[in-house]
Amino acid sequence: MTDVIAPNVTKDIALKANGLKKAFGGLIATDNLSLSVATGEIHAVIGPNGAGKTTLVNLLSGMLRPDAGSIQFNGRDVTRLPAPARVKAGLSRSYQITSIFRDFTVLENVMFSVQARQGHSFRFWKPVSRDASLIDPARELLGRVGLGDRVDIRAGELAYGEQRQLEIAISLATQPSFLLLDEPMAGMGPEESQRMIEFLRALKGAYTILLIEHDMDAVFALADRITVLVYGKVIATGAPDDIRNDPAVREAYLGGDDSDDCSEEGAA
Amino acid sequence: MGAFGPLRNPANMFTALVLVIFAITPILAPALDESFYVIVFARIMVWGIAAVSLNLIMGYGGLISFGHAVYLGIGGYTVGILAFHGVTSAWIQWPLAIGVSGLVALVFGAISLRTKGVYFIMITLALAQMIFFLSVSAERYGSDDGLNVLARSDLGVSFFSLNNKTDMYYTIFAFLLASVFVSWKLVNSRFGTTIRAAKSNDTRVQSIGVATYRYRLTAFVIAGIMCGIAGLLQANLEGFVSPDMMNWQRSGELIFMVVLGGMSTLFGPVTGAFVFLMLSEVLAGWTIHWHIIFGPFLVLVVIFARGGIAGLLTRRADRD
Known part of the structure; x- marks a missing residue:
């Protein structure tokens, strides 16, 4: 909590995880994981199924408490901060499995998120x-994400693709500086994925984004940097080209020369 | 969502019909030589208020409290015990009944809302049973036999008195309308939206930055107070309070009234109370084994009429 870091060092680091550990019974989902995300970048986290990607999102967003390690957000220690407080600090997440208010209309979904941002209810x-x-x-926000003509429909x-867009619109309405996107393309067809890639590209710069994704095309199209996770451990971090050519990554994850294998896994 | 729709909707027409019946009963019933119905409908309306209060947390908030009747008992006993000690002014009794109900709801809610699902149901039941047994063991106040309310709440005005049957009836009617109106305002406010959102998707509410616990607790307290008011009215209406008011079976019946009428509809719980009590009245008139008919009927409603009576009528409207 008193872990003070010189401001000039933290200035460009939006999110920093140090030695995160999380075990579920005997299963170690996150193993001494360290990661830093620079302000304004899209930082992708990839890894095979069971690599602990969603656990990482849950730890960073405050839905889970780490067993060990710390998380800093904009230079402030947020390790012990509950999820709602992290959102107030500007850290917003979306879900791999669409998490919206299904009985609310599209407009009501986003209105509620705006309401949450405005303070107590x-x-x-x-x-x-x-x-x-x-x-x-x-x-206004729904217009921006391309759901302007769907406002009065029950969410x-x-x-499906529209629900994914709404999912992100709900997150954006909390006016975050940082978006944690947990597989935004999950379950999408190629066309929908392409539209989502364009959408995320438009967000680039305005938000710092940590993108968890299975879809390799999307990752290599969008990411400034990539972190590869295997069994809860970081095995590599670097620019897309470095990751593509990293022998350890190829062996552990990309599995030879054909990265398409992985995107198929993502649909499962 | 949840607002008063146009009157073309059959569910709303049914609501209007029930309201009209309630409104004219004290005039109509004596004219038809059926004065008995004034008391019957007054009882139904008291249950209606209690069911509306439960619907706030159960229908809109998704919190299935299996101990909600405890607040009927608390509101009722507050009036009964105060009258027993010679305090009959409504201006003392009623604020106290409201205060005690709210306080108990605050404590019970603070404990039970830390749990979810079946545990929540069991804890609300257990806490309510605690108060039930407390009333059973209170020898001074009649234990099992209950306590006669020695005098009705004194409003302190000459032109209106709860000793007058019609005045009593319209007092209850006014509280019923108020409870539905308050629900309507709450449900559509920012507060109500938060409660409904938390029912729909609690994790999502947390992940957009809202800690749901305190909103649920507030709703729990409001519902407890509203039900406590039903209790104080019941004590005045019956002139009698007993542990049976807050027996767990009463809580179960309240749940059923809400489900029967239509969860998370504004007036559904009142219709539910109306149909539930009228039907048990009619069936009990036919045979002493009326539960054999009533039980399966309730099961059928749950299976085939999702959304209760309100749902049934609304679906018919959609088809037209």
Whole structure:
């Protein structure tokens, strides 16, 4: 908590994990993992199934507590901070398995997220359906993510790809500086994936992004840096070209010369 | 979501019909020589208030409290015990009943909301049973036999008194309308949206930065207070309180009224209470083994009429 780092050092590091450990019974999901994400970059984390990618997202977002290690966000130790407080600090996540409010309309989904951003919700009388301070930003954001003409549809009735977009819109409405995206392309067809890649590219620079992804095309198209995770351990970190040519990575993960194997795994 | 729709909707028409029946019963029933129904409907409305309060946390919040009737008992006993000691002013009794209900709900909620699912159900049941046994063991206040409420709450005005049957009836009617109105406002406010969102997807609410516990606890307290008001009205209506008011079976019946009428609909719990109590009344008139008919009926409703009566009527409207 008192771990002070000189400001000039932390200035360009948005998120830093040091020696994170997490075990579930006998299974070590995260093994002495260290990682740093520079402000403004898209940092991808790849790894085969069971590499501990989602556990990492849960640790970073505060849904899980690490057994050991620390997490710094914008130079501040957030290891012990619960998830809601991390969101307030600007760290927002999306889910691999679509996590939206299915009974709410698309607009209500994002309105609620805007509401959460505005502070406490101990307001008992005024109807949200007439609250312009919620509706206007929500509409504006939905327009930006390409769901502008879907606002009044129940979220559960959206097409799958649209639900994925809504998922990210909900995260964006909390006005984060940092996005933790847990497999945003999961379960998408090639066309939907391509649209999502364009969408994420448009976010680049405005947000620092940690992208967990199975889809190798997406990763190599978007990432500034890539970290490769195998059995909870980081086996390599570097620029996309270095990762592509790293012999350890090829052996442990990419499995020879054909990276398409991995993207197929992602659909499972 | 959840707001009053247009009157074309059959569910809303049914609501309007029930409200009209409630409103004119004290005039109509004596004219038809059926004064008995004034008391019957007053009882139904008290249960309606209790069911509306449960619906706030169960229907909108997804919190299945199996001990909700305890607040009926707490509201009722507060009035009964105060009257026993000679305190009959409504201006003392009612705020105290509300305060005690709220306080108990705060403590019980703070404990039970740390759990989920079946554990939540069991803990709310266990806590309510604690108060139930407390009332059973309270010899001074009649134990099992209950306690006669020696005098009705005194409103301190000359033109309106709960000793008058019609005044009593319309007092209950007013509280019923108020409870539905308050629910309506709450459900559509920022607070209510938070509660509904937490029911829909708790982890997502947390991951957009909202700690749900305190909102749920607040809802739990509001529901407890609302049910405590139903309890104080019941004590006045019956002139009697007993441990049976907060027996776990009463909690079960409350759950059923809400499910029967339509969870997370504003007026559904009132219709549920209406149908539940009228049906048990009618069936009990036919045979003493009326539970044999009533039980399977309830099972069928749960299986075939998802969304309860309100759901049934709304679906019909969608088909048209």
